[in-house]
Amino acid sequence: MTKDREVPLEKIRNIGIIAHIDAGKTTTTERILFETGKTYRLGSVDEGTTVTDWMAQERERGITIVSAAITTFWDHEGRHRINIIDTPGHIDFTAEVERSLRVLDGAVMVFDGRTGVESQSETVWHQADKYGVPRICILNKLNLIGADFEASLKSIKERLGANAAPVTLPIGLEHEHRGVIDLVKMKAYTYKSIEDNKLTEGEIPADLLGEAKKYRHKLVEAVAEFDDEALAKFLEGTEPDESLLKKAIRKGVIAVKFFPIFGGDNRTAEVQLLLDGVVEYLPSPLDLPAIAGINPKTGEKEVRERKNEAPFSALAFKVMTDPHVGRLVYLRVYSGKLSGGQVVYNSTKQNSERIGKLVLLHADQRELIDSAFAGEIVAAVGLKDTTTGHTLCDPANPILLESISFPEPVISLAIEPATKSDQEKMGLALNKLSDEDPTFRIKSNLETGQMIIAGMGELQLEVLVDRMKREFNVEASTGAPQVAYKETIAKIAEGEGKYIRQTGGHGQYGHCLLRVEPLGRGEGFKFVSEIKGGAIPSEFIPAIEKGVKEKLDNGILAGYPMVDMKVAVYDGSFHEVDSSEMAFKIAGSLAVEKAARKAEMKLLEPIMKVEVSTPEEFMGDVIGDLSAKRAQISGTEKRGVMTVILAYAPLAELSGYATKLRSISQGRASYYMEPSHYEDVPRNIAETIVAKAGKVEMARGN
Numbered sequence: 001m002t003k004d005r006e007v008p009l010e011k012i013r014n015i016g017i018i019a020h021i022d023a024g025k026t027t028t029t030e031r032i033l034f035e036t037g038k039t040y041r042l043g044s045v046d047e048g049t050t051v052t053d054w055m056a057q058e059r060e061r062g063i064t065i066v067s068a069a070i071t072t073f074w075d076h077e078g079r080h081r082i083n084i085i086d087t088p089g090h091i092d093f094t095a096e097v098e099r100s101l102r103v104l105d106g107a108v109m110v111f112d113g114r115t116g117v118e119s120q121s122e123t124v125w126h127q128a129d130k131y132g133v134p135r136i137c138i139l140n141k142l143n144l145i146g147a148d149f150e151a152s153l154k155s156i157k158e159r160l161g162a163n164a165a166p167v168t169l170p171i172g173l174e175h176e177h178r179g180v181i182d183l184v185k186m187k188a189y190t191y192k193s194i195e196d197n198k199l200t201e202g203e204i205p206a207d208l209l210g211e212a213k214k215y216r217h218k219l220v221e222a223v224a225e226f227d228d229e230a231l232a233k234f235l236e237g238t239e240p241d242e243s244l245l246k247k248a249i250r251k252g253v254i255a256v257k258f259f260p261i262f263g264g265d266n267r268t269a270e271v272q273l274l275l276d277g278v279v280e281y282l283p284s285p286l287d288l289p290a291i292a293g294i295n296p297k298t299g300e301k302e303v304r305e306r307k308n309e310a311p312f313s314a315l316a317f318k319v320m321t322d323p324h325v326g327r328l329v330y331l332r333v334y335s336g337k338l339s340g341g342q343v344v345y346n347s348t349k350q351n352s353e354r355i356g357k358l359v360l361l362h363a364d365q366r367e368l369i370d371s372a373f374a375g376e377i378v379a380a381v382g383l384k385d386t387t388t389g390h391t392l393c394d395p396a397n398p399i400l401l402e403s404i405s406f407p408e409p410v411i412s413l414a415i416e417p418a419t420k421s422d423q424e425k426m427g428l429a430l431n432k433l434s435d436e437d438p439t440f441r442i443k444s445n446l447e448t449g450q451m452i453i454a455g456m457g458e459l460q461l462e463v464l465v466d467r468m469k470r471e472f473n474v475e476a477s478t479g480a481p482q483v484a485y486k487e488t489i490a491k492i493a494e495g496e497g498k499y500i501r502q503t504g505g506h507g508q509y510g511h512c513l514l515r516v517e518p519l520g521r522g523e524g525f526k527f528v529s530e531i532k533g534g535a536i537p538s539e540f541i542p543a544i545e546k547g548v549k550e551k552l553d554n555g556i557l558a559g560y561p562m563v564d565m566k567v568a569v570y571d572g573s574f575h576e577v578d579s580s581e582m583a584f585k586i587a588g589s590l591a592v593e594k595a596a597r598k599a600e601m602k603l604l605e606p607i608m609k610v611e612v613s614t615p616e617e618f619m620g621d622v623i624g625d626l627s628a629k630r631a632q633i634s635g636t637e638k639r640g641v642m643t644v645i646l647a648y649a650p651l652a653e654l655s656g657y658a659t660k661l662r663s664i665s666q667g668r669a670s671y672y673m674e675p676s677h678y679e680d681v682p683r684n685i686a687e688t689i690v691a692k693a694g695k696v697e698m699a700r701g702n
Helices: 025-035 056-061 091-103 119-130 149-160 206-226 228-236 242-254 271-281 420-436 458-472 538-554 581-598 616-628 657-664 683-693
Strands: 012-019 068-075 079-086 106-112 135-140 164-166 168-171 179-182 187-190 200-202 259-263 291-294 301-304 313-322 326-335 343-346 351-354 358-362 365-369 377-381 391-393 411-417 441-445 450-455 476-479 486-489 493-501 508-518 525-529 565-573 601-615 632-639 642-650 670-680
Touching: 012 025, 012 091, 012 119, 012 271, 025 068, 025 079, 025 106, 025 135, 025 271, 068 271, 079 271, 091 119, 091 313, 106 119, 106 149, 106 271, 119 149, 135 149, 135 271, 149 164, 149 259, 164 206, 168 206, 168 259, 206 228, 206 242, 228 242, 242 259, 242 271, 259 271, 313 420, 411 420, 420 441, 420 450, 420 458, 450 458, 458 476, 486 508, 493 581, 508 538, 508 581, 525 538, 538 565, 538 581, 565 581, 601 616, 601 683, 616 632, 616 642, 616 657, 657 670
Parallel strands: 012 079, 012 106, 106 135, 135 259, 164 259, 525 565
Antiparallel strands: 068 079, 168 179, 179 187, 187 200, 291 301, 313 326, 313 391, 326 377, 343 351, 343 391, 358 365, 358 377, 411 450, 411 476, 441 450, 486 601, 493 508, 508 565, 601 642, 601 670, 632 642
């Protein structure tokens, strides 16, 4: 195996397979593994027998949830090593795509040849643009009813604004599909059946020759500018030969200025042509510029050549808990060599760690290796403090590489353990899962005493709760997320609190008069003493404050904490023998409740700042829906091809908004929200909330 791994750097391809959900990414990966001899029978998503979708939840749902890494080899003009990452297509697992694209050198973008560019295709395309990833495209499923090669091509150009042209042309569509024409070689490749792993090379069918010539001319026109020799030939009116055309295509792809399109059925041997394309057109680590970073000591910009001889640098892009080896950290080695037992410097955390073992990944299979080289994707065991986005480097030559940015969670759920014994296990399981997924957050809501989990969507949270049950044996129940309301007062009022108990021996005596005043939003709680002439001894004032605070924290109107108010103690009386801290604490609590009830209590609700990015055509629907959710629209702006709507909306109205927005915009709009401030709840809604809480009626005085 070692000789296989030491293929020259120029023969390594680190690629990801990215696409809209259900376009055929996993099926494409399975055929690649079959064609490269990695597997001896074709895995099927429908039958749950795929290599890369190995999690139980993936097989049951027929979707990819975690990106799987796998290494394989392809002989085409020499032996090439291809490291493949199969990524999810579902928007809820956007972090998996984001982190994969950050460490890839190239990508294969799969489109459904019946629908062309879909909403999630746009999202992942723009993510790939952000990281400057060269891509080749496939129009898959041209064998199915509804296949439309022309319309799909048009959608790539119009919706993605991409400079793209076909390099293969389908021979027949729908059930008549039986092969493709290679427009670079100008040869036809056909097969007899799906199981057939041989392509038969032949001449282009006479009825398709005219179309093939037309498309070849378009291809030459699209790529001639990337190579001077090809351009000279094009301008002379002569066609460049095969090797020259390949050279021009490769230059355009690596510059991220041209995207070749393959078209056909990825369940068949046609994938051999795609593999040739990966080798011929996508970059090796050497084709890309040196990796740039910052020297953490000087703050100066530094670069690392992508070679084994350069100082070691790598980016941790994923963490996984493996039942056999424990915590696995996926690393993309950019420069230098890494060996088991080596001490590395984590320049993000500024501490050193020792690598335990190194493993090569084959989806859920592991292969122990002694060392990793520049350009490789491996996993390390034994790293305790390193997590997603951290840079590992040579202690003598520190560098900090650009991290990975992840979107903020947009949806949350309350979760509680089913039994007492599940409680401790649940905390442990949640921490491990949040270590794996940077978009999954855990927090305790102090106001409700609940554990809240937050993520990118309902499906993601559902899968995480399911994983907790299967992998960590933790039973938990989830509820709808609770909105953290607060209470306050609208006017000044006074109240008297008296606590007198006479029993045998010492009694209890506490008596105070308080005044409550409203404060501005966000000013919190203030307590002052205006006692003059020793009406209440100073040692009892803190006890009154304690009683007031406890009462306000538990709420008076509907059980939510009271905020934005000032409480002043201005008078009272005491008993030489019977007065105690306990008596004054109770008196303070009684007085503040009476005062608050006279002061027109009201409910406050959290208001979120919401930004919705949507294509222009859905803008009216999105604004209409936001207005129905009591939102205030503060403006709109253009960002590239998207229109961004800025608004403030109550959190209580935004439950399930991710799903609603997807349905309004055919899944093409996205949104971001963050807490902004608190505002009064409209009276009719507040009355319903108070009634549910079974508390006093709204502001009816005493």
